[in-house]
Amino acid sequence: MERIFRVVVERCIACGKCELACxxxxxxxxxxxxxxxxxxxxxxxxxxxxxxxxCDDAACVAVCPVAALCRxxxxxxIEVLAERCIRCKMCVAACPFGNMLWDSAYHRVAKCDxxxxxxxxxxxxxxxxxxxxxxxxAGATPEKVIADSTL
Amino acid sequence: xRSGSVVEAALRWQQRLSEGGFWxxxxxxxxxxxxxxxxxxxxxxxxxxAGADVPTLCHHEAVEPYGAxxxxxxxxxxxxxxxxxxxxxxxxxxVEDGLIVHTATEKVLDVRRVVIDLLLARCPNTPLVRQMARxxxxxxxxxxxxxxxxxxxxxxxxxxxxDAIGPAAISAVNxxxxxxxxxxFKEPPPACIGCLACAEICPTGHIKYQTSDTSRTIWGKTFExxxxxxxxxxxxxxxxxxxxxxxRGIPASYMGLCDSCKRKVLADTAAQLCVTR
Numbered sequence: 001m002e003r004i005f006r007v008v009v010e011r012c013i014a015c016g017k018c019e020l021a022c023x024x025x026x027x028x029x030x031x032x033x034x035x036x037x038x039x040x041x042x043x044x045x046x047x048x049x050x051x052x053x054x055c056d057d058a059a060c061v062a063v064c065p066v067a068a069l070c071r072x073x074x075x076x077x078i079e080v081l082a083e084r085c086i087r088c089k090m091c092v093a094a095c096p097f098g099n100m101l102w103d104s105a106y107h108r109v110a111k112c113d114x115x116x117x118x119x120x121x122x123x124x125x126x127x128x129x130x131x132x133x134x135x136x137x138a139g140a141t142p143e144k145v146i147a148d149s150t151l
Numbered sequence: 152x153r154s155g156s157v158v159e160a161a162l163r164w165q166q167r168l169s170e171g172g173f174w175x176x177x178x179x180x181x182x183x184x185x186x187x188x189x190x191x192x193x194x195x196x197x198x199x200x201a202g203a204d205v206p207t208l209c210h211h212e213a214v215e216p217y218g219a220x221x222x223x224x225x226x227x228x229x230x231x232x233x234x235x236x237x238x239x240x241x242x243x244x245x246v247e248d249g250l251i252v253h254t255a256t257e258k259v260l261d262v263r264r265v266v267i268d269l270l271l272a273r274c275p276n277t278p279l280v281r282q283m284a285r286x287x288x289x290x291x292x293x294x295x296x297x298x299x300x301x302x303x304x305x306x307x308x309x310x311x312x313x314d315a316i317g318p319a320a321i322s323a324v325n326x327x328x329x330x331x332x333x334x335x336f337k338e339p340p341p342a343c344i345g346c347l348a349c350a351e352i353c354p355t356g357h358i359k360y361q362t363s364d365t366s367r368t369i370w371g372k373t374f375e376x377x378x379x380x381x382x383x384x385x386x387x388x389x390x391x392x393x394x395x396x397x398x399r400g401i402p403a404s405y406m407g408l409c410d411s412c413k414r415k416v417l418a419d420t421a422a423q424l425c426v427t428r
Contacts, residue, residue: 009421009422009424038411038414040414040415040418042418042422048418048421048422050414050417050418050421059401059405062399062400062401063395063399063401065315065316065317065348066213066214066312066315066316068213081212083211083212083213084211084212084213085213086211086213086312086316086348086351086352087347087348087351088316088346088347088348088351088387088391089346089386089387090346090387090391090395092386092387092410093377093386093387093391093392093405093406094395094401094405094406095405095410095413096404096405096413097413097414097417098408098409098410098411098412098413098414098415098416098417099410099414100410101410102386102410
């Protein structure tokens with residue numbers, strides 16, 4: 001695992017671009033309601049992006065009766081092996097953070113898989129609230145972001 | 152690189168694990184294409200990796216192979232067999248180095264046509280069986296249609312997945328033409344936890360159920376749902392939650408809220424943290 005997905009909560013302006021990017025990356029319809037990153041909107045231009053924490057000792061992995069959830073050692077993300085999943089929805093109930101989602105449109109469980117090492121939401125975040133940083137920098141205080149006039 | 156089909160995932164894992172020396176790999180030739188596959192695999196996995204279209208009804212990645220439907224029959228041979236070939240069910244035949252597999256010879260297709268013809272006589276109205284038959288060139292069965300058509304093809308996926316999860320609430324009963332899938336004594340099964348895995352895995356949709364945010368009924372047993380204490384949404388039954396709490400050690404406190412209410416709680420926690428100055 002070389003990089004870590006980092007959320008800097010204070011920078012989120014609840015624009016919803018990450019949700020759209022995620023919805024388009026994981027489904028043909030691009031419905032933001034189906035995205036795996038969800039912004040908890042807490043007022044005008046204030047939000048908190050909520051996304052899978054890729055726990056070390058994950059409840060979803062522990063509860064899965066057929067080992068359909070396993071960690072991709074390259075990215076550190078827990079991925080759903082769709083062909084193994086039997087749709088018992090126990091992972092949806094067991095995740096203590098609510099980041100395992102039931103996608104009724106595609107009749108499957110869905111979770112953030114870091115897009116296989118290239119999270120699509122990150123380049124779309126205009127305020128750098130979402131970052132995919134080298135693992136050794138993940139714990140450091142986020143640097144000041146220089147305003148980009150093109151945004 | 153996106154996580155897509157299990158074939159991609161299997162390939163990725165195989166490559167990674169074989170590079171690490173985790174699995175010994177063997178080389179198999181499928182329809183003239185040579186593929187590397189892990190030693191413990193069955194021929195079906197090699198066929199899928201080679202991109203060959205092998206139809207299956209009783210196969211699922213989540214459970215052990217069973218060999219019930221016989222649709223995955225292929226012809227295997229080896230150079231030293233001197234032209235002799237064997238017809239095998241690919242889901243149950245272990246790979247070996249140098250094995251040559253043919254998935255679409257006339258002999259193979261003939262066997263598949265007989266199998267689907269027989270299934271079509273048993274299940275003349277089942278959409279999936281009809282569709283697979285049409286794909287193999289069988290429009291109507293040449294046998295006598297069953298007097299009482301059913302959707303159940305006796306593939307055993309429901310009983311196998313129930314065994315894999317743990318309750319083993321249903322099983323195949325009786326023999327021969329009387330064989331069917333049923334709970335013990337055909338009464339509401341006491342061991343059933345109402346997870347619906349049997350109904351979800353059933354390839355033909357034979358197993359019927361009703362579910363809502365308040366209750367769920369399957370196999371004649373009615374369950375109370377574990378509802379979110381804030382909004383009332385439900386994903387699992389109370390029995391299911393208790394079963395997984397007991398067998399997998401997931402605290403019941405994890406399951407008190409639904410996913411969207413749990414995200415709200417996580418957001419509340421995050422709002423109290425200050426990461427930047």
